[in-house]
Amino acid sequence: MPRIPASAAEAITRARQLAERLAVDDARRDAERTLPYDEVRALTEAGLFTLTVPRAHGGPGIGARSLGEVFTELTAGDASVGQIPQNHYFFVNVLAHAGTDEQRAFFHAEILAGRHFGNALSERGTRTARDFAIGFERQDDGSRVLDGTKFYATGTLFAHWITVYANDEEGRTHAAWVPADHPGVHIEDDWNGMGQRTTGSGTVRFDRVRVPAEHLVPVHTIFEKDEVFGAFGQYLHAAIDTGIAVAALRDGKRLIHSLARPRLETGVARAADDEAVIDGFGELALRVRAARALLREAGDALDTAHAEPTAEHAAEASAAVAAARAQSDVAALAVSSGVFELIGTRAADRDLNLHRHWRNARTHTLHDPRRLKLRYLGAWELNDTPPPRNGLV
CATH class of the missing domain: 1.10.540.10 (Acyl-CoA dehydrogenase/oxidase, N-terminal domain)
Structure with a gap:
């Protein structure tokens, strides 16, 4: 327990x-x-x-x-x-x-x-992230029957419940909770991404799985009012990217001290005493600190919007999360790549597997494009236009 x-x-x-x-x-x-x-x-x-x-x-x-x-x-x-x-x-x-x-x-x-809970959201071959084509047949007793395939189902290998997004006959999104051990559920460990390799983000097939009405939730109702639902999901993604940056900086520091060699012209005994290395590490540390600070600001904004759910608070929370998401993206990619330059050629040794941080960052930051976060942030700050209510902001 x-x-x-x-x-x-x-x-x-x-x-x-x-x-x-x-x-x-x-x-x-x-x-x-x-x-x-x-x-x-x-x-x-x-x-x-x-x-x-x-x-x-x-x-x-x-x-x-x-x-x-x-x-x-x-x-x-x-x-x-x-x-x-x-x-x-x-x-x-x-x-x-x-x-x-x-x-x-x-x-x-x-x-x-x-x-x-694990997730079963994504489908291949659809035009947008909200086009859920999986079979979702209504039964006379109010239950639904799921039939079809979901991809990139992170965490399903370890989960007890798999939560599935599906659209009803009117195109409205619902969430269905399905026991992972249901005989009609088939989980495949086929995730082959270059990063986030052990998230269990494989394929899930549903073979005529009946979901009782009490395990169905009308997600579409969330977007009928001011909400920070989407911002909350993006906020957690920003925290993950920030954590990747923290890990890369930590391992970079350790390897600069234990592995890196100073250049002859510096006249110092340790790479950690090379002023150019110190300055470079400072730039990377600044990116991590900025990401952590913006993440905390976004968390505070979300907590405020939860306590006082006004349109103004919802928009500000979404904008704050967009800023955190954009900065954490930069921090994760820049730090996980930049530490290699400060350590030197030895950092490329495959046995170190230092490149996992960059692979993780590059894979995870592809969830949502940074350019959209900047667009939403700019529209709010410049024109007072709130980010859209679509569950993705």
């Missing part, structure tokens, strides 16, 4: 402690593509899937800012393990925004009992 953290501070401390253990074998797991079943189990036991369950239902009920800190810490330990809870919290948020009291009570109890 999970050990429920008593406070946000305790949750962050547990995440940091677990991350230190994750970092020890992170490079090996990535190189060998060893799936992190034990590591995900450790997340569960530490209560790190329970964090946004409200106190009224027995959970810690922590806010967005603290959850972002948890994700940054975990991802700094292992980027793949850090991403696995992202979809879980995304769907806990679906329940918060669109579930009934009965649905929230049921699934919160599931979480507190040690079970968590």
Whole structure:
């Protein structure tokens, strides 16, 4: 059973402690593509899937800012393990925004009992991210039958429930909760991305899977009012990218001290005393600090919008998240690449697997284009145009 953290501070401390253990074998797991079943189990036991369950239902009920800190810490330990809870919290948020009291009570109890959610969102061959073509047939009793295939289903290999997005006959999006061990569910470990190699982001096939009405949530209702639902999901992605940058900077520092050689003309005994290396490392550290600062600002804005759900607060939270997302993208890519220049040729040794940070950053930052974040931020700051309400901001 999970050990429920008593406070946000305790949750962050547990995440940091677990991350230190994750970092020890992170490079090996990535190189060998060893799936992190034990590591995900450790997340569960530490209560790190329970964090946004409200106190009224027995959970810690922590806010967005603290959850972002948890994700940054975990991802700094292992980027793949850090991403696995992202979809879980995304769907806990679906329940918060669109579930009934009965649905929230049921699934919160599931979480507190040690079970968590995976995702089945993406489909191939569709025109937009919101075109869900999977079969979603309505039955006379209000249930639905799922039939079809989802791809890039992060975390499903480790999950107890798989949450599926599907559109009804009128094109409205619903979320369906399906037990991962349902006989009609077939999970394939076929993810072959160059980064985030152990996230379990494979293919899931649904063969005439009946979903009872009580496990269906009308996601489309979220966007009928001012919301920060999409911003929350993007915020967690920003925390993951920030964690990747933190990990790259940490490993860069270690290898500059243990592996790098100073150039002869510097006259110093250690590469860490080379002024050019110090200046270069300072530039990378600045990017990480900026990403962390913007992430905290975004977390505060989300918490404000949650406490006072006005149109102004929702727009500001979405803009703040867009800024954090754009900066974390730059930080993850720049730092994971820049540390190589400061270490030198030895950094390219495949046995070090230092390049996993860049591969992870390049793979994860492809989720949503940075250019759109800048467009939304610019429109808000220049013309007071709020970001769109589409679940993707």
